[in-house]
Amino acid sequence: MARALVLKSTSEPLSLEVNPIPTAVPGSVVVKVLGLAVIPYLHAILDGSLPYSITLPMVPGSSCIARIHSVGPDAISLSPGKLVFCDLTVRARDDPNLAILMGIHGGAAPKLMDGEWRDGAYAEYAKFPIENVFPLNEEILLRKLGYSIEDLCTIPSHLIPYGGLSEIDVRAGDTIIVAPATGKFGGSAVTTALAMGASVVACGRNASTLQTMSTLFSSTGRLSTVILTGDVAVDTKAMIAASGNDGKGADAYIDFSPPEAAKSNHIRAALAALRPKGRAVFMGGIVGGVEINYQMVMMKSLRVQGKFMYEREMIVRLIGMVENGNLKLGETGTGFKTVGRFGLDGIQDALIAAKDTAGWGKQVVLLP
Template sequence: MTTHKALLLSSLTTPISLQTVPTPSATPGSATLRVLAAGLQSYARAIFTGALPYALALPQVPGASCVARVLEVGPDATALLPGQLVWVDATITARDDADCNFLLGLHGGVSAGSQKLMRESWRDGCYAEIVKAPLENCYPLDEALLTRYGVEELAGLSTVLVPFGGLEEAGVGAGTTVIVAPATGKFSGGAVLVALAMGARVVAAGRSAEGLEKLKSFPGAAERLVSVRLVSDVEEDAKALFAATGGKGAKVYMDLSPPAAGRDGTPTHVTACLGALKRGGTALFMGGIQRGVEVPYGLMMFRNLTVKGKFMYERTQAERLIKMVEFGNLTMGKASGMTVAGTFGLEEIEEALDFATERTGWGGDVVLVPNA
């Protein structure tokens, strides 16, 4: 197979289009894979038009991660085999510089090195019939343990893996109280789901009563989930959040705010959540806010608080999270509201983009199936 179909983004001023492109071969350190399912973000159109200014290497095939089946492996592969079902991780890290990383087919990172790595070595992503990826980014999935899920549902692994990376690094476990705010988006909803699976007591906060209601169906929610509807008043929200922790404060506050949240300065929920942390607590910033936010200096000092940024996750964390899903410790799919609202072929990309734009909250995922 010398060619295959792929969605090519040539520029930010022309629509993404389906093209016939050369099929890559597996080289040392890589594998080629047949893409079965790849999630389409609600903000994908904003990236493709430049409204969301992500670093890209145009022309390129977008698509950050996917579930795929191995076609061919490079000569240095020792465990990965053709035919295996795998999850392809979007986080690509330079082999000679751990500080140099970017997101496959999505964002070239912030350094010249990471953008060079995207541009010259791993330009094309998963919105294609075939994708080439580093061996270390291909995580085998145990099909015998995952029969309860379809590949479209497994495409949502990144939704829960991203928050897991931060929660585990912050020491979240049984008995830990965690505030997630906002908590009704895809990744933030994933943070609530994962924190409950890790044994934490979770305070889920947001402005949408309907969105907060969805979280109550999560496994463990009846016993360990409290929701707080925010009113955009720092003092009132901080008081409500603190009360929801049992009056003792939270050990961890995870923020997965979308880019729009920081448009007009520091969002009120950030200040309120910092005020609801206990002494020695940690605030995890893992969202999409592109501008600076203010922190209350005196509060940070007197309570010995830590503000920590976390980009994605580590390889060992990805392996642990996949085992949690395989062994049933973490429930995905319909049982946790991780529903698939629509699946689309590559030729239906415009319809898929319109459909995805309307689905920003928890559940209702949109998935591309290039080889349906």
């Protein structure tokens, strides 16, 4: 038997229950959860104020660091005892274009949320699809590089922007605008793009956070910052100047705008600061429309697209970047500091702490 947090109603808090350990059937792996980062907006999903599609009762979910407990009979390379990264993005095996987020969002494949893959990792043991479990080199990560489980819990924060950066083919030598850059995922986009060899123009209104970033990554020589004013012309000019590139503009732009930024002018400014044939990817939380200069996009032949999460091969590549030392974790490597550690019985305090640490550089972890 094992403990798990269960959501039975959005009008009730999570309950801590004792349930049987899941059974590994064909196509699945059961893991002992070691740690996961609590997403800042989880409280809003659980109380229904953020209207995600969920099926109740449900164990909330997140990507996690774990150790394999048991494997299905069709597992070839995965075996009990291995340290692994478990991804919450479950894709329909008969249509990989449709996906859910285990224990968070029914997405485009609610049938998966209704059935086999409803429950997430807010538990001592969890079951994942076999293709969602990725081995980690324990010797390198924990011993040679000296990372802790908490350090490894920051991988998802970098993986999400890596999905967008890879989707628009950001490469070493490119210059990319990150705006806004002071939130959890925007800040991680800065770190990840630098690790990929790109130059970064980090934009935001929080001058203190931008200064901290500038100091932390000064050794790269590839980070510039722009304090947004809200004036499109002024901000565009500043972004172009910070991009270098002989005044032609940046090569790419990644956006992680929160819902409340729908009327902000930074998207218009960032698109205007792209060079001809520049690329932009939207990965934020805005609901509804945003204003875009149609003629400018056409005349400059800009590519503007969205990206939901990432693909499986991107997970493999990012883990490789971490194990090879290209993407350095920990407070000195990425600026991420763990400011709260909680067990399953402290979930309510964890939710409050995570809500209060929504910006870049801080995380709250659950250690079941």
